[in-house]
Amino acid sequence: MGYHLPVMLNECIEGLNIRPDGTYVDATFGGGGHSRAILSHLGEGGRLIAFDQDADALENALDDSRFTLLNENFRHMKSFLRLHGVRSVDGVLADLGVSSHQFDVAERGFSTRLNGELDLRMDRRQETTARDLVNSASEEELTRMLRLYGELPNAYQMAKAICRARMEKEIVTTFDLRDAVSRHLPRGMENKYLAMLFQALRIEVNGELDALKEMLQQSVDVLVSGGRLVVMSYHSLEDRLVKNFFKAGNFEGEVNKDFYGNPIVPLKPVVRKAVTASEEELQVNSRARSAKLRVAEKLS
Ligand SMILES: C[S@@+](CC[C@H](N)C(=O)[O-])C[C@H]1O[C@@H](n2cnc3c(N)ncnc32)[C@H](O)[C@@H]1O
Structure with a gap:
């Protein structure tokens, strides 16, 4: 392992x-x-x-x-x-x-670099996944999460982009999420911002x-x-x-x-x-x- x-x-x-x-x-x-x-x-x-x-x-x-x-x-x-x-x-x-181990297994959804289901639960007995969260939380809730737990300076824009993308089609995978916010990842800092976004969701999903x-x-x-x-x-x-x-x-x-x-x-x-x-x-x-x-x- x-x-x-x-x-x-x-x-x-x-x-x-x-x-x-x-x-x-x-x-x-x-x-x-x-x-x-x-x-x-x-x-x-x-x-x-x-x-x-x-x-x-x-x-x-x-x-x-x-x-x-x-x-x-x-x-x-x-x-x-x-x-x-x-x-x-x-x-x-x-x-x-x-x-x-959690980072290296794509289907756990922890890695921004691997494509896998957007899960992010450490305990898979728990019901709510990051996929549930990004598809159902309100724009305000997402903004709060991204600002508070991701310390993202552009939390509002990112939350808005997530809400716009999910109207077209459900956000299912880590790469779906990456694509949804791609316009809001500053050049040269793409990975850093993505990591902050995933951190925010992870903290929320796992309490x-x-x-x-x-x-x-x-x-x-x-x-x-x-x-x-x-x-x-x-x-x-x-x-x-x-x-x-x-x-x-x-x-x-x-x-x-x-x-x-x-x-x-x-x-x-x-x-x-x-x-x-x-x-x-x-x-x-x-x-x-x-x-x-x-x-x-x-x-x-
Ligand atoms: C950084 S790793 C620990 C690595 C470990 N010290 C080693 O030497 O391999 C953190 C681990 O803690 C677990 N974990 C995180 N939060 C937890 C919690 N609230 N309750 C129980 N386990 C938790 C994760 O599932 C993960 O396996």
Whole structure:
């Protein structure tokens, strides 16, 4: 299967500060690269619970008695951990975004370069696809999505072009969508704008920002004090949420204070600035280019 190199593997492992007999969560199993490394740092008594909402990831499950893979959304992390008898964990890792496998399979619809059904669901048990969305959302809804989640400067024009194209014929494939907006892709920036458009649809289809928020909040609930939360994000909307949450325990980034003026925060960032991949890694793994890694520790 088309799973590739795990991004910032050493940095993630260092961030988790693994205790050999600890219990860890890999919230985004994918090809299992990070999980494999976590297991190699765990002893006999250690445990790793992994999540992936994409059933394709199950084919990569690791044959190890210390390991459990759940085909679930990490937004339900806390209840599934409880269901598996886990009440607290020593570390949570989340490597957000799309796996190389999802990108490489045309019919999943993630790649702007491959022609395939415009699907974009990570979890195919879910009903709504990107095809449904682009053919049924109102022009206003599309504009909002493209502006908010794609950060597209010409969101309105693109939404209008999508609505015009779908009156002629249903938008079914990734290339149908590309053709519908082709006049609104600035010269030399075609791929960048298309990527922003697909990102917007993907975030909406998968409810990615809400899932991230829930996962972050539940991580605080399940982490032991001193436990680590390690999150890698691939675009600024995600990174902003992570950054604010690590700093303030909320998504606005405003630190609340108690009566005496002491900050009330559940986490402490371990590194002040987001970590990015080294030059060496970027040479061999282009997927690492936009990755930002943040590490926080649960306070008691
Ligand atoms: C970037 S890949 C992870 C790659 C992995 N770290 C590795 O080493 O192979 C992200 C994975 O997380 C999954 N994913 C994304 N959002 C999720 C969510 N809300 N719940 C569960 N899995 C999710 C995707 O299906 C994808 O397989």
